[in-house]
Amino acid sequence: MTTTTDFVLNVSGVSKRFGGLQALSGVALKIGRGQVYGLIGPNGAGKTTFFNVLTGLYTPDAGSFELGGQAYKPQAVHQVAKAGIARTFQNIRLFAEMSALENVMVGRHVRSQSGIFGAIFRTSGFKAEEAAIAKRAQELLDYVGIGHMAEFKARTLSYGDQRRLEIARALATDPQLIALDEPAAGMNATEKVVLRELIDRIRNDGRTILLIEHDVKLVMGLCDRVTVLDYGKQIAEGTPAEVQRNEKVIEAYLGAHAAH
Numbered sequence: 001m002t003t004t005t006d007f008v009l010n011v012s013g014v015s016k017r018f019g020g021l022q023a024l025s026g027v028a029l030k031i032g033r034g035q036v037y038g039l040i041g042p043n044g045a046g047k048t049t050f051f052n053v054l055t056g057l058y059t060p061d062a063g064s065f066e067l068g069g070q071a072y073k074p075q076a077v078h079q080v081a082k083a084g085i086a087r088t089f090q091n092i093r094l095f096a097e098m099s100a101l102e103n104v105m106v107g108r109h110v111r112s113q114s115g116i117f118g119a120i121f122r123t124s125g126f127k128a129e130e131a132a133i134a135k136r137a138q139e140l141l142d143y144v145g146i147g148h149m150a151e152f153k154a155r156t157l158s159y160g161d162q163r164r165l166e167i168a169r170a171l172a173t174d175p176q177l178i179a180l181d182e183p184a185a186g187m188n189a190t191e192k193v194v195l196r197e198l199i200d201r202i203r204n205d206g207r208t209i210l211l212i213e214h215d216v217k218l219v220m221g222l223c224d225r226v227t228v229l230d231y232g233k234q235i236a237e238g239t240p241a242e243v244q245r246n247e248k249v250i251e252a253y254l255g256a257h258a259a260h
């Protein structure tokens with residue numbers, strides 16, 4: 001029997017309106033533990049809006065949300081991080097002047113115990129925790145393949161490496177769900193192959209991933225299931241093979257291409 005806890009994320013009826021524009025209309029999706037789940041659709045379909053609602057940047061007009069079998073309200077970004085969702089952004093958001101290691105350490109602080117008192121008075125508990133956080137951050141940089149760049153300022157890394165750094169920072173929060181917003185954007189073919197291997201590895205290590213991606217080949221090769229949005233509505237859901245031969249999906253994409 002399938003119980004709700006088999007789903008890391010279980011949302012339904014998610015709606016969001018901007019003035020006269022219905023950006024999301026009753027979107028529902030269930031992401032099984034250990035899956036890579038793709039969210040695709042033409043430009044303006046509502047993918048980023050869905051991410052922003054899910055991660056507390058926008059307040060939904062309606063919707064029910066469950067994470068790891070527990071109800072949660074995505075009302076504020078820090079609550080969402082605590083609840084266990086980490087994300088990356090379409091336009092990379094790193095601390096440009098901080099080192100790669102420090103950027104990952106910031107992510108890890110979501111889970112730290114000593115708090116502000118420990119940080120100010122530099123208690124022994126705080127120092128031990130800082131050392132543990134630095135060690136874990138280095139492991140994560142190694143994991144995503146940029147361990148040798150730990151001391152480099154984030155802004156000096158290549159585009160592809162900055163994206164990998166963002167993934168390391170997301171992993172640092174030990175999330176139940178990692179939401180990746182167009183991780184392959186701006187990458188060349190070689191970088192995409194490396195990215196694909198990394199996402200595969202993250203899944204094989206038992207993590208669950210929600211992915212917005214324009215590169216259809218990457219989505220189809222990587223995802224276990226896919227939801228297709230068009231004008232805020234879900235027009236298809238299923239395995240990559242199923243959605244690829246769905247008439248509505250073909251029409252939405254052809255229509256979008258014809259419009260350009």
Ligand SMILES: Nc1ncnc2c1ncn2[C@@H]1O[C@H](COP(=O)(O)OP(=O)(O)OP(=O)(O)O)[C@@H](O)[C@H]1O
Binds near residue numbers: 018043045048049
């Ligand atoms: N803050 C906002 N205020 C008003 N309209 C918005 C806002 N954010 C998004 N929209 C509109 O909502 C619709 C969905 O946009 P969204 O960015 O979610 O699409 P998307 O599928 O992520 O597109 P893309 O692939 O181009 O990133 C668009 O028509 C967009 O103009």
